[in-house]
Amino acid sequence: MKRNFFWLGAFLTVVFAMFAQDRSPSAGPADFDVIIKGGTIYDGSGAEPQHADVAIRGDRIAGIGDFKTAQAKTFIDAKGLAVAPGFINMLSWSTQSLIQDGRSQSEIRQGVTTEIMGEGESMGPVNDRVREHMLRTQSDIKYDIKWNTLAEYLHYLENRGISCNVASFIGATTIREYVIGFEDKQPTSEQLEQMRQLVRKEMEAGALGIGTSLIYPPAFYAKTEELIELCKVAAKYQGKYISHMRSEGNRLLEALDELIRISREAGIPAEVYHIKAAGKQNWGKVDDLLSRIEAAQKEGLKITANMYTYTAAGTGLDACLPPWTEDGGYPALFKRLRDPATREKIAAEVSKDSDDWENLYIGAGSPERILLFGFKSDKLKPLTGKSLAEVAKMRGKDPITTIMDLISEDQSRIESIYFLMSEENVKKELAKPWISFGSDEASQAPEGVFLKSNPHPRAYGNFARVLGKYVRDEKVIPMSEAVRRLSGLPA
Template sequence: MKPVPFTLLLIQLIVSYVVNAQSAAGSFENRLKALDSTLTVLHNQAVFSGVVLVADRGKISYKKALGISSSETNGLLSTSSAFNLASVSKQFIAMMIMQLQERSKLRYDEPVQTYLPDFPYPGITVRHLLTHTSGLPEYFDLAQKYLGPLDTLSNEGMLQLVHDHKPKLLFQPGEKWEYCNTGYVLLGSVITNVSGMPVETFFEQNIVRPLNLKNTYIYYHHSLTKPWNRVYGFQRENGKNKPNDLIRIDGVIGDGNVYSSAEDLLTWDQALYTEKLVKATTLREAFTPARLNSGATYPYGFGWMLEEDGKVLMHTGSWVGFRTLIIRYVDKKQTLIVLTNGSNGNGQVIRRTLEGNPVSLPKTQLITNVRLVDGTGTPARTAAVRMRGDKIWEIGELSPFPNESVLDGKGRVLAPGFIDSHSHHDWSLREHPEALAMVNQGITTIVVGQDGGGVPMDTIQARLKQEPVAVNLASYTGHAMLRHRVMGANGLYRTAKPEEVERMKQLLRTELANGSLGLATGLEYESAFFSNRDEVLQLAQVAADSGGRYISHIRSEDVMLDDAIDEIIEIGRATKMPVQISHLKIALRDKWGQSATMLAQLERARAEGVNITADCYPYEYWMSTIRVLFPKRDYTNPASAEFAVNQLFDPSQSVLVRFAANPAYAGKTVGDIATMRRESPAKTLMGLVAEASDYSTKNPDADGVEGIVAKSMDDADVKNFLAWPHTNICSDGADEGHPRGYGAFTRVLGRYVRDQKLMPLETAIQKMTSLSAEHLGLKNRGLIAPGYYADLVLFNPDTVQDNARIGNNKALSTGIDAVWVAGKMVYQDQKATGVRPGTLIRR
């Protein structure tokens, strides 16, 4: 029953609706008013069920009960309701040990074996248990491993498990501090053995009665008594409260299972200023930092965390549905008590409010009346979805909270935001941070660093800090980028030397440590084409060793396609990491129609244990440099040029989208240009390569000198690749040139799903979301599920359609109603909203 980490709840609540608490210099009364407002907001948004009490010099200044005592009865809480204190129970166990020590029944520095003969660790003392310095592992794992499914764990049973299995200590006793529930369960057994009575009886006689506590007792799983005012734990799931109470290991006493009310806890708190329970000299040790073997100290005493040199004493608790907190501001003689039973106590938010610090409270948004396609591939269902901050919180039949933002989905489809596993849109984000090319087609995350290019992770982060963008980015590390940095721009047209490979490997390790997804290669391009298999494999192994992945624009998509497929399969087999083929295609006319054969080859590799996958964009034409049309890099060979126009692309349907050497050619097909020049398409192709090369030589700083959108695939093959269960959708797009930059995802939804019925809508969405996330190793993205990031797209499946075409590549898609990134709307009614919540996603 570990305490809730101080920052955990705050992290969960860093959202946009801010309640400005009074400054620390503000009056106590004003801070109590801020606290009341905070509790009202939390309760209205179903994230607080519990009791809060504040006292000043022993007198109650504020108390409030909001919520229910049980999810089954819906009875209302009161300030006398008895909550499971979870780990706050430990201070009561520690007090009973102190009472026994004061009566000379035990000594702190005696071995535990003195009082529990079956305890198998002679070097662990009672003090080690009290201060969490024993080195014992948590008992939860032992119980889970060795208990039968119907067994209830007791103190005696836990001691027997420790005796029988002697789990290895995490560290030598006294060597360090590490929170340990096992130690306090053992202390419960020590109390029973030393006092000669059950721990709950000793507790009743020595704490409850002397303090005249009205609603305080020990209760555990299968207790014979059932107190009338016991609060039951619950948790809210998708708009409904469900029990989350004691489980089968809750037959133990010590680390939890003391029940008390807020009012009784105040009585307990005040008793600690007196000698009603133990002498002041005895109690002082409870508030003394634990001393380690090295002489260093840790700010934990006996059941109390020590802050500000002991001026603040506190403890938290977290178990099943209960979240608890007690803070004693000793210097101010003030007390804060928070007891909750709804799995979301917000104790640290309450504390910050009382202390006069600004806090961020959860802002929720509700999207109602949607057909939910959640990314799993399962059939659509009618539902509502609630976001809290940047995450999805609830799904189901949900009613609006007071003053909650509500959007009527009007029966449209709500899906996870689309994840573009192969993108070049980052090139334009500095100029167009609103990311209209992406969001207009429902994309919320792009993956860059593709085809061997890209920039270092730190550079991406610096750019995002300087200029936030509307979509999320993740990045691979480009093979060609590594080659360029190590071998120089003029050294790329050869294989790398061993020492150069080693330098590339070190650079790659650094990028992987900075969160790169893995290694991306563009082996068909000249900057990497001259690398050999060994160079690529060595770098791929570095990615594998770091838990990364490999994605590749393979060495050939036409003439040497079979060998290129064999290479990536071999990389997957040798490194045992996931490998992915970028924009899977067959770009050789003589091989059209062989997609089924290629997919069978990939399936055989998968059956052998190679985790090979692919992404694909929904077009019969690609975009690249015209130089890739010469697989042998023999740009002046007429036979190769003739082969290109007959096998590798259709000159009459392939358009130069840019040509710096002669801008008048841009927008024209190669066939049109050949007619203008009164020469054959093959001769024109050679001439275009030569003219572009000459321009680049004269203008060495020029970028994007030429580019072609080339028709070279068959639609039947494209359909087979799209439909393969291990293919996810990508765009391979950018802001300029190919229409895929603005319409790849909507083209799938309109052309291939609605019109041609290539696959069900739910399958297509899965290929755009959760399958992409799986192939990339992204966590908490790609599904509409509680706890996942609120990246969402709302669209009309009856009208969704890409409109971008060659020559009008920036035409916006229709049918996309709204897009959210991290819970913030970035696109609505075919307009970017200007909000830019995108983040860098690191592996």
């Protein structure tokens, strides 16, 4: 699938008036399928809003202006309401949830019409090793893998029927798993060429570029030079590099330097995913972080970022463990957690801050600031919503031992919420005109299998929170700028 197919859909109109009263069909021949009447139009450019009608024919906007004498099959009265382009979720994890439920209700109900996937891991390319990993790590949503490439997966979603438009980056982690596996080792020249060829094939089929998530194994094992080589291939197809950087905490600025280096040496635009300074000891780095990005922009590099609008992050409980524990993948991790001597070594490393890896246990500040919510085992699901401190007390064990026990018992990474960021920094980031928005969550529905899990609030609230909390209530940015950042900027 070509990239243009997905981006065209980003500007189909979302109307915050879909339940307005005047939706009756008109009499006589219709000039248009739909006319949205009398709304305040925010066009996504950042310009001041205008009061006008919007005429729609098929799936395209046919005109904006005064259509009071025109006929349409359906009229929508948008008087007193805002009309805007569909929003773009720059960081979606709906890869599996759209297989289960194509309606994408938590996204659509916030005005999101396009979801971008592929932060680190993508749904292709797939070989036997990647397929086995995907099947083994499934949680409440079960599915067959009926594709071998990322492009085939996107076609699968299209044929299945989904509400939103979708596009994806190629996960550099997935490329590494496909060619090398889950071990901490570097590619041979032959393996690196195979990785390049996989990237080339997916880019030619319509992928957006390369995505990384460098705090997690096996992505953590990749050297900068490996990423530059993959990005050079993507750059030939006007691709982009996106990254959950190697550190958002103690080595935040060094991680940004790596992203800028990749952009410069590969000749590729780059985007910092869910920009933040994690851990109270690092909150003061945000000003330097933002100024360094703007310095790179002045140099001529195309560096941008996206964010979610919460002070709590969400990732696996295994992010509290040093990366070497997952050398060889999850089966190797679970085996290590059964060995008393290895557990003792792990506990010693988790208890100390480090610049060598992103220790989220220390970053959170205390076990009270880590909430558990993503259990695979029905036996452990009653612990959902409890803090690590609560669970440790219930079990009569220390928090680090509890982390290892829970991961071993659940045989999964256990999705968790970490309170890592400051509200002051969220507002500083919101004020930057080059930062768009991403939920970093999967689409949800208030029914069925989705009721078995408790997602981060950003799944239902990230985009509404921009408009409600930060535009209407706190006036951090004006509405026209918010709509631009939700639509025109990421497009």
